[in-house]
Amino acid sequence: MTQAAMKLGRPKALLDNRTHYCPGCGHGVVHRILAEIIDEWDIRDSCIGMAPVGCAVLAYQYLDIDMCEAAHGRTPEVAAGVKRARPDKLVFSYQGDGDLAAIGTNEIVHVANRGEPISVIFINNAVYGMTGGQMAPTTVPGQKTTTSPKGRSITGEGYPLRVCELLATLEQPAYIERCVIGTPNKIRRTKNAIKKSFRVQRDLKAFSLVEVLSPCPTYWRVPPTKAAEYIETYMEEIFPPGIIKDTTK
């Protein structure tokens, strides 16, 4: 087996279960990143994850760690409850854009504002995937969804919500970065960002969030091979990748 092939093998913390994700979906990549970090840092015994309501509702089917579900949008508060009870554990909340930026806007703002020392992985694919492709708060202007059949109009439906920038106005969050599941370099950067988020929690006991612009070819109605291009063309301008806030330096 070549070195490259070994690297492509399945991380131990990623369970050998066939995922329910569509072809080209970004969730599998982010799950793998989490599993790689859990393996590399050997933190299976100290890592506790929160699965959201949404496409990643079954995240616990794939990650070999203790996990909890949460009601739609309440994910970071359930995570905060776990973290308050077990402050020595590394706790992350894994959420989509409907969960975090619509029904759970209140929760994410206040968890961040209280500086709860958890890591939030925020998957932004600009659409409600699990329920069949409805408009999300992050749906880009003009984007057609099952509830914006003529394309999202700013009048009446508003602009896409920029969660990172919103949370960056708060005092307590220590680190907020927006990443992309696209080219291998962008994926590597995503992994580094999640690692940094875990370090911020472990070492600084502070709140951090990593937003991941993530492909949903099924409900964007593009082939998986065009998904990375779609993100670059339609999403990155509205949701510019990069470090949005970093007080750790």
Next chain:
Amino acid sequence: MAVKTQEKVLVTGNVAAAEGAVRAGCRFYFGYPITPQNDVPEYMSARMPEVGGTFVQAESELAAISLVHGAAAAGARAMTSSSGPGLSLKQEGISYLAGSELPALILNVQRGGPGLGDVRCAQGDYFQATRGGGHGDYRLIVLAPHTVQETCDLAHEAFDLAETWRCPVLILSDQQLGQMMEPVRLPTMKDVPRVQDHPWALTGAAGGRERRIVKSFYWRPGELEGFNQRLRAKYETMENELPRWEEDAADDAEIILVAYGTSARITRDATRAARDAGIKAGLVRPITLWPFPAEPLVAAAKRGARFLVVEMSWGQMIEDVKLALYGHPAPLDLYWRAGGGVPTVHEVAEQIQRIARE
């Protein structure tokens, strides 16, 4: 507060519930301000740090119950409290707690409804408390104190019940019971770790043990039905083992009154007044509203007793009395006031006399 070192204290029902929970090992309280339960979060905000506990004033009732969800999943004895409109919001999280079979303590200091209603005494949350309250099939263990002492004692016992049955416990109090002061003999401080390593609790999968998942989601065909069957079987066992009630001169009573909480205090005085007037009246006071104590009612019905239910709602608990008496028909009356009206002893005594004359 002075409460912590004294054995006998004069406190409100709300503070009694809070201190009872603290002495049961509750080290996590998450709440939100709503009248008439505000002295619970106020008390806990000072008390929790004294015992090495955690207090969070959440941004919403949804957040408060979600924090309970997380702390309970991690093995903590966690509590929240609220009143009517706040309980409506908490129902989401309570359904998840029940679906995840997590222990927790929820205190509802009932006020008048529907809607915003008012902040006066009422018992209109009976259905919400005893029928599950949120979405899906589930029950809570519902405890109904009628004195400040009993509020403290039931809060002190609640976590043991919740953990034994892996079922949230709801204490159904009301505005008068919550806000009035009575002397309380405080129970002992239980020796419970801040978080417990229950076999289901999220602790981090140490030592290569199998991972644990705290969830209520069952998506494979038939899986959820199987879970519901198991849950129902558990509730059936609880229905056999948990019902608890108190009787007052019910043994030979020809008229049995049924009431809980503040209504029960008033009704007890009315039945005693009726006894003084030569009417054989007695009280059955359910302490568990779920499971509802059918046994003393059936026994009285078999004796030929007739029944009068007194409640501060249009007639919610009377449905459980009817269910209890199913197959044992007996004359059944209801006297109710709702929307902040509290029955007087005189009113209830008049009802007893009316029934006695019929």
